[in-house]
Amino acid sequence: MSSTTDPNPTNVPLGHAYDGIREYDNPLPGWWKWLFVITVVVSPFYLLYFHVGATGRSLQEQYQVAMDENQRKKYADLPPLTADAATLMKFKDDAKWTEVGKAIFKTNCVSCHGAEGAGVIGPNLCDENYKHIKTISDITKVINEGVAGGAMPAWSTRIPNKNDIIMLSAYVASLRGSNPAKPKGPDGSPIAPWSADE
Ligand code: HEC
Missing domain, CATH: 1.10.760.10 (Cytochrome c-like domain)
Structure with a gap:
């Protein structure tokens, strides 16, 4: 890209450059920042619920419980x-x-x-x-x-x-x-x- 074409001409350079690269103040899109904020807010609850709280809540544990239950049923159905x-x-x-x-x-x-x-x-x-x-x-x-x-x-x-x-x-x-x-x-x-x- 040539130095004369500014991808976003409304932006103002921050006035400092290094090796010919000028820094612009390009904020991240609002939706992106909110997504980040939401993941930060949700993560402690996720951690508490799935990793610290009662057992049997994760998918793997639920799967294991279902498999065990199935195995018990099969056992009960075995003929003598x-x-x-x-x-x-x-x-x-x-x-x-x-x-x-x-x-x-x-x-x-x-x-x-x-x-x-x-x-x-x-x-x-x-x-x-x-x-x-x-x-x-x-x-x-x-x-x-x-x-x-x-x-x-x-x-x-x-x-x-x-x-x-x-x-x-x-x-x-x-x-x-x-x-x-x-x-x-x-x-x-x-x-x-x-x-x-x-
Ligand atoms: C109170 C202790 C005790 C308990 C409980 C016990 N055993 Fe034993 N078992 C022994 C002893 C002692 C021997 C060896 C007897 C001998 O030296 O002749 C033995 C021997 C055996 C042997 C034969 C081993 C060989 O070398 O021939 C088997 C198989 C066995 N036990 C299975 C079991 C199973 C299965 C259970 C649970 C349902 C069980 N035992 C519970 C004490 C126990």
């Missing part, structure tokens, strides 16, 4: 499952369902087996060694009946829903091979990989 190896193999690899088992584990098992199943009073459930388990459906048996004279309690009456026991067993099976932070040393002996046929 059979505690066989094929069923356990199927559910242990499905993160949506192992979440169900994990919730039951959190309520009942962490005191003796640790939050990640790494073992406290009870043995480590994340390694390759087991004392009472040879096949995947032995997990269900141990949980239902207990072992070691009640040191590992029987859960069949405490967790009466059979599908809960299956989800719990599948979750325990899924712990194998995970790397918890502070694993308890191995108990029992190594066993063959989980398998659907036994």
Whole structure:
């Protein structure tokens, strides 16, 4: 642009120039400034509402709540499952369902087996060694009946829903091979990989 054409001839230069560039006093449009003012005024409320206030207000949280609700419905609609190896193999690899088992584990098992199943009073459930388990459906048996004279309690009456026991067993099976932070040393002996046929 040549120095003789002023893009806005009504504007007056402020009378100072640098490197041949003259500064004009060109105010931002009024609508732009108001937009800015509105974002500044709204932002603290936004922050308080979505990030400081009660949980469950952000889109992600609402989405998660809806997904959880949907999952609960699907769980309630499940027919009574059979505690066989094929069923356990199927559910242990499905993160949506192992979440169900994990919730039951959190309520009942962490005191003796640790939050990640790494073992406290009870043995480590994340390694390759087991004392009472040879096949995947032995997990269900141990949980239902207990072992070691009640040191590992029987859960069949405490967790009466059979599908809960299956989800719990599948979750325990899924712990194998995970790397918890502070694993308890191995108990029992190594066993063959989980398998659907036994
Ligand atoms: C009061 C403590 C306690 C609680 C609670 C407990 N366990 Fe155990 N569990 C044990 C002990 C102790 C053993 C090992 C028994 C032994 O040494 O023979 C064990 C063993 C096991 C085993 C067999 C491990 C192996 O190596 O063979 C499984 C599987 C298991 N528990 C799952 C669970 C689940 C699932 C829950 C929650 C429903 C649970 N336990 C709750 C104490 C507990």
